[in-house]
Amino acid sequence: MTSGDDDLEVLRAAALLDQDEHEYWRVVGEFHRRADRSAFEAACVVARAEDMCERMIGLSVLGQLGFGAGRPFLEETLPVVIEACDDRRTDVVQSAVVALSHLADPRGLAAVLGQEGHQDEEVRQAVAFALPSVAGDPACPEAVDALIRLSGDRSDYVRDWATFGLRLESTGDCERIRGALLERVGDPDSDTAGEAFLGLALRGDRRMLAALGAALEGRDPVDNLIEAAFELAAPELLLVLRRLKQREASGDDAQTSRLDEAIIACSTAP
Numbered sequence: 697m698t699s700g701d702d703d704l705e706v707l708r709a710a711a712l713l714d715q716d717e718h719e720y721w722r723v724v725g726e727f728h729r730r731a732d733r734s735a736f737e738a739a740c741v742v743a744r745a746e747d748m749c750e751r752m753i754g755l756s757v758l759g760q761l762g763f764g765a766g767r768p769f770l771e772e773t774l775p776v777v778i779e780a781c782d783d784r785r786t787d788v789v790q791s792a793v794v795a796l797s798h799l800a801d802p803r804g805l806a807a808v809l810g811q812e813g814h815q816d817e818e819v820r821q822a823v824a825f826a827l828p829s830v831a832g833d834p835a836c837p838e839a840v841d842a843l844i845r846l847s848g849d850r851s852d853y854v855r856d857w858a859t860f861g862l863r864l865e866s867t868g869d870c871e872r873i874r875g876a877l878l879e880r881v882g883d884p885d886s887d888t889a890g891e892a893f894l895g896l897a898l899r900g901d902r903r904m905l906a907a908l909g910a911a912l913e914g915r916d917p918v919d920n921l922i923e924a925a926f927e928l929a930a931p932e933l934l935l936v937l938r939r940l941k942q943r944e945a946s947g948d949d950a951q952t953s954r955l956d957e958a959i960i961a962c963s964t965a966p
Contacts (some may be wrong), residue, residue, distance in 0.1 A: 703727075703738035707757070711742065711749040720753075727757040731765035736772070743776050747861045752791045755780055759795030767799070774803055780935030781807040793819065805830045805839060812842050817851040824849075824857035828864055835865055844876040852885040859888050863895030874901055881907045890920030897924035905930055910956045919951060926958040929965040937962060 710723040727735050739761060743754025747804050758773050767773075777799065780792035793811055796804035808826045811819050824846045829837030843865070846858035858881050862873050873895075880892035883905045889911065896904050905928070913936055922940075925933050937959045944952055 697889050704741055707738055707742045707753055708750060711747070711753045714857050715752075716939050724753065724756050728760040728763060731768050732760035733769075736761060736769045740772075740776055743780065748785050748788055751780065751783065751785075751788045755788070755791040755795045759798035763798075770799065770801065773799065774801060778804060778807045781811060786814075786819060789814065789817070790819045790822045793822040793826050797822070797829045800829040802830055802832040802836075805832070805836065807841055809838060812846065817849075818856055820846060820849060820851065820854045821857055824861060827858075828861040838872065840865065840870075844872065847876050847880055847888075852888065854919065855880065855883060856885060856888045856891060859883075859891040859895070862896070863891050876898060877901075878903060879909075886914075886918050889921075890918040890924075893924040894920040894927070897927035900928070902930065905932060909933055909936050912940055919954065922951065922954050926954065926961050929961040929963050931962055934962045935958065 706723060707727070710720055712721040715721075716752075727739060729852075735757075739754045739757040741754070742750040743758055745751055745754065755777060758777055761773070762768050777792050777795045780788055781796075783789055783792070789811060793808055796808055804826075808823055808830050811823050814820055814823070814962045824843065827839050827843055827846075828835070840862075843858045843861045846854055847862060849855050849858065859877065862877055865873060876959050877895045880888055881896070883889040883892065893904060893911065897908075908921065908924055908928070909932065911917060912925065912933070917940065922937075925937060938957065941955055941959065944955060
């Protein structure tokens with residue numbers, strides 16, 4: 697049996713395991729650290745298999761195989777992963793989109809955008825996760841538009857990832873992004889709202905100042921709210937930050953430290 701046969705058998709055996717099992721991801725991680733053709737070809741075989749579980753583990757491997765060695769098989773990998781986006785099975789499509797996010801190549805953008813309206817929220821979540829990685833630099837308008845649409849998705853998780861993507865969009869300081877972020881500061885999902893607050897604060901947009909103060913008065917503010925207060929450095933937030941400091945006196949040390957920094961920033965602002 698050749699080394700390629702050995703690799704193929706290892707991947708096929710791992711594909712039979714539950715994805716929650718440590719051994720499954722141990723095998724995937726070992727293949728990620730390899731950069732040899734034997735590992736690549738074995739991953740391609742299972743990524744193109746008819747069996748769904750084999751396809752999924754193959755795609756998971758291809759997404760990051762050789763990441764520490766400059767991804768030597770990127771040109772050959774992209775067509776395999778892009779092809780998998782057309783699979784009829786939701787789990788395979790999700791695995792393919794996530795793999796494209798790890799490959800971080802703009803040539804995967806069209807395949808990712810093609811799944812934006814997928815009926816399964818986990819696929820749409822994968823799309824929101826992947827878009828910042830495949831959008832190019834600067835991000836192309838099509839990717840930004842898709843993130844804006846997904847930031848209004850019915851799923852909390854999709855909105856969270858899409859709003860996170862908009863927050864990260866450093867080259868897109870346009871009013872449309874600001875407007876989309878502003879719509880999300882009142883989101884019922886606290887993580888999504890936190891991303892929106894921070895995205896606006898990083899842009900120096902004070903239109904959400906009153907809403908940020910009210911959110912900080914909440915019972916359990918997320919870290920992004922404190923980070924937003926630090927970035928905004930608005931004296932108007934001092935009182936609420938000091939009240940939060942009293943409430944959090946025996947809380948998380950890292951959060952308390954960041955809270956102190958936010959108080960200082962708001963105290964020393966002109």
